[in-house]
Structure formats: C-alpha cells, structure tokens
Amino acid sequence: MAPVRGTAVQDHVALAEIELCGELIIAASAAEDRLSMESIDEVLRVAEEQETAGA
Numbered sequence: 062m063a064p065v066r067g068t069a070v071q072d073h074v075a076l077a078e079i080e081l082c083g084e085l086i087i088a089a090s091a092a093e094d095r096l097s098m099e100s101i102d103e104v105l106r107v108a109e110e111q112e113t114a115g116a
Contacts, residue, residue, distance in 0.1 A: 081105055 081104075088104045089096055102108065 084104050085096075085101065088100065092100070096104070
C-alpha cells in the first residue's frame with residue numbers, strides 16, 4: 062500500500078502564474094481600453110525581471 066500524502070502540496074510556479082493572471086485581470090478591468098504591450102509588461106513586472114536576470 063502506498064503512503065498517503067497530504068493535500069497541501071504547493072506548486073510555487075503555478076501559484077505565481079495565477080497571481081500574475083489575477084493582476085492582469087484587475088488591470089484590464091480597470092482600463093478604459095485594451096492594455097498596451099507596455100502596460101502588460103508593467104503589470105507583469107517584466108523590467109524588474111530583466112534587471113534581476115542581468116544582475
């Protein structure tokens with residue numbers, strides 16, 4: 062018989078993606094028009110990630 066595992070397994074990557082999707086949904090619902098690519102990059106903190114990767 063296989064050991065029983067708890068249901069509290071967390072996938073940190075999936076949780077981060079869900080959080081970013083939520084932030085995009087909030088930004089899109091607050092915008093009067095479609096989000097520009099620059100706005101999407103800002104919401105997703107693309108510049109911060111590039112700075113971190115380059116450091």
